[in-house]
Amino acid sequence: MLSTSPQLAVSTVIFALRKTGAESPATLWLPLVRRIREPFGGRWALPGGPIRASESLADAAGRNLLETTALTPQYLEQLYAFGTVERSPGTRVVSIVYWALVEAEEAERAAEGENVRWFPADDLPELAFDHNAIVDYALWRLRNKMEYSRIAHAFLGEMFTLAQLREVYEAVLGRPLDPANFRRQIEATKSIVATEERQSGGRHRPPRLFRYNESFDLADNGPLPHA
Amino acid sequence: MLSTSPQLAVSTVIFALRKTGAESPATLWLPLVRRIREPFGGRWALPGGPIRASESLADAAGRNLLETTALTPQYLEQLYAFGTVERSPGTRVVSIVYWALVEAEEAERAAEGENVRWFPADDLPELAFDHNAIVDYALWRLRNKMEYSRIAHAFLGEMFTLAQLREVYEAVLGRPLDPANFRRQIEATKSIVATEERQSGGRHRPPRLFRYNESFDLADNGPLPHA
DNA sequence: TGAGTAAAGGTGCAAATGACTAGAACAGAT
DNA sequence: ATCTGTTCTAGTCATTTGCACCTTTACTCA
Missing domain, CATH: 1.10.10.10 (Winged helix-like DNA-binding domain superfamily/Winged helix DNA-binding domain)
Known part of the structure; x- marks a missing residue:
C-alpha cells in the first residue's frame, strides 16, 4: 500500500479590536466561518483553504482570508504547523496556521454574513477540529509579541x-x-x-x-x- | 487539470557544542547528510524525510533524525514551515522544519560516516535547496531563545x-x-x-x-x- | 610551603520601572 | 464670560535591575 502524503491547508487567526459600548473597554474579536461540509458541518471554524501550486504559504493564507472574509490584514505572520494524526476525523490534514491583525476600520468594512461572524476571542463557542486550541496559542503569541515589538x-x-x-x-x-x-x-x-x-x-x-x-x-x- | 497538493516533508536543524582545541572556545556544530538523488545530488542537506500517516510532525522529525544521524535530541521544537514555490526545482515541496539541541556526549556517540558529517554552524558550504537560509534562521531563534529561557x-x-x-x-x-x-x-x-x-x-x-x-x-x- | 588559578562573594553606579502628584489645556455647559 | 470636568503633560521619588569592577577564598601543582 502506498502511503499517501497528508492533505495540506492553511488557516488564519485574525484579530481586531472592537468596542462594544461607548465607555466599555475594547476587547479582541476574530472572524469565523461556518462550515458547510462534514466533518464538523455547521460548526464555526477558522478561515482557510488549500494551497495553490503557484502561491507561497503566506500568499495562500492572505488569499483564503480575502476570499472568505474580505479582509486584508495589516500584519500577517506564520503561527505554527499543526499536524497531529487525529486532529481531523477520517483524513490526515496538516494545517499551516497564520495569525494576523487588522485595523478596526478595515474590520468594520468587511460585512458580516450568514456564514461569517465576529466572536469575542475570550468567549468562543466550540469550534471545529482543534481550532479552539489554535486560537489559544495565537492569543498567547499575540500577548507575548506585544511586549517586545511594536x-x-x-x-x-x-x-x-x-x-x-x-x-x-x-x-x-x-x-x-x-x-x-x-x-x-x-x-x-x-x-x-x-x-x-x-x-x-x-x-x-x-x-x-x-x-x-x-x-x-x-x-x-x-x-x-x-x- | 487537477491541482495536486504540495509534497510534504520534515527536516531538522540540530545543534551541538564542540570544542576543537583544549583551550579554544566551544562553537556550534550541526550534522548534515549528503544527498544522493537529484536535485542537488552530492550537496549537503539537513536531515529529514517524509511524514508517515501514523505519526505527528514532531515524531516524524525525531524519527527521520534518528534514522539518518542516530541522534536523539534533548530539545526539539518546531522552527517554521517553508513553502515558497521555487524552493525545490521541479516539484513543489513544503518543508516543516524543526530545530533541536543535543548534548555533547550524545553527539560524540553518533559516529560520522561517508554520508553524515558535522560542520561548524558559522562556516557552512553551499547546501541543497534553501537550507543555508534555514540554518541562519534556526541560529537566530536559538540565540533569541537563549536570552529568555533555560x-x-x-x-x-x-x-x-x-x-x-x-x-x-x-x-x-x-x-x-x-x-x-x-x-x-x-x-x-x-x-x-x-x-x-x-x-x-x-x-x-x-x-x-x-x-x-x-x-x-x-x-x-x-x-x-x-x- | 608558596605560586598560580579560577571560584565565590561583595560594592557601587546608572538606567529602567512603577506609584504617585500636580498643573495646563481644552470643550461644553451654565 | 466663567465654571467644570476630563485628559494631556510634566515632574518627583523610591525601588528594582543591569552592569562593571574589586576582593577574598580554596584548591592543585611544583
Whole structure:
C-alpha cells in the first residue's frame, strides 16, 4: 500500500479590536466561518483553504482570508504547523496556521454574513477540529509579541492618539497601564513619532496625533525568507 | 487539470557544542547528510524525510533524525514551515522544519560516516535547496531563545559547573559574559539548583556542580498542543 | 610551603520601572 | 464670560535591575 502524503491547508487567526459600548473597554474579536461540509458541518471554524501550486504559504493564507472574509490584514505572520494524526476525523490534514491583525476600520468594512461572524476571542463557542486550541496559542503569541515589538500599531490606522495606543495595550495585555508612564515609554521609542496635528471633537483637551515611523518594522522576525 | 497538493516533508536543524582545541572556545556544530538523488545530488542537506500517516510532525522529525544521524535530541521544537514555490526545482515541496539541541556526549556517540558529517554552524558550504537560509534562521531563534529561557542546559549533561554553563551561553551569544554577574543571575533562578558535589581535578578551587530542576520546562512555548 | 588559578562573594553606579502628584489645556455647559 | 470636568503633560521619588569592577577564598601543582 502506498502511503499517501497528508492533505495540506492553511488557516488564519485574525484579530481586531472592537468596542462594544461607548465607555466599555475594547476587547479582541476574530472572524469565523461556518462550515458547510462534514466533518464538523455547521460548526464555526477558522478561515482557510488549500494551497495553490503557484502561491507561497503566506500568499495562500492572505488569499483564503480575502476570499472568505474580505479582509486584508495589516500584519500577517506564520503561527505554527499543526499536524497531529487525529486532529481531523477520517483524513490526515496538516494545517499551516497564520495569525494576523487588522485595523478596526478595515474590520468594520468587511460585512458580516450568514456564514461569517465576529466572536469575542475570550468567549468562543466550540469550534471545529482543534481550532479552539489554535486560537489559544495565537492569543498567547499575540500577548507575548506585544511586549517586545511594536505590532500594537497594526490595530490602528495611520494616525492615532496615545490614549488609543494605550487602549490597545490594555485590551491585549488585560491590565490597565499608567498613562503617564506609558507616555514616557513611547516617547523614548524612535519608532513612534509625534505629529503637529491634534484630534478635536472630544469634550476635553485635544490630544496630539502620533504616527508610526515607517522605517521600522512592526516586529523583528529575524532572517526569515521574505515570503 | 487537477491541482495536486504540495509534497510534504520534515527536516531538522540540530545543534551541538564542540570544542576543537583544549583551550579554544566551544562553537556550534550541526550534522548534515549528503544527498544522493537529484536535485542537488552530492550537496549537503539537513536531515529529514517524509511524514508517515501514523505519526505527528514532531515524531516524524525525531524519527527521520534518528534514522539518518542516530541522534536523539534533548530539545526539539518546531522552527517554521517553508513553502515558497521555487524552493525545490521541479516539484513543489513544503518543508516543516524543526530545530533541536543535543548534548555533547550524545553527539560524540553518533559516529560520522561517508554520508553524515558535522560542520561548524558559522562556516557552512553551499547546501541543497534553501537550507543555508534555514540554518541562519534556526541560529537566530536559538540565540533569541537563549536570552529568555533555560534551553542552554540541553547542551550539557546531568550535572555541570557554572563555568560550563557560561561557556554555552558565550558560544551561542558570541560574546564573553562576566562570571560574577552570570553567577548571580543563575542563582536568582529557581530552575537551576546547586548540589553538594564539586568537580575536582582542575588546578584551582574545585567548582560546585549544579543540576537542572526537572520540575521546570526548558522553555515556555505557551499552550501548544503537546504533540 | 608558596605560586598560580579560577571560584565565590561583595560594592557601587546608572538606567529602567512603577506609584504617585500636580498643573495646563481644552470643550461644553451654565 | 466663567465654571467644570476630563485628559494631556510634566515632574518627583523610591525601588528594582543591569552592569562593571574589586576582593577574598580554596584548591592543585611544583
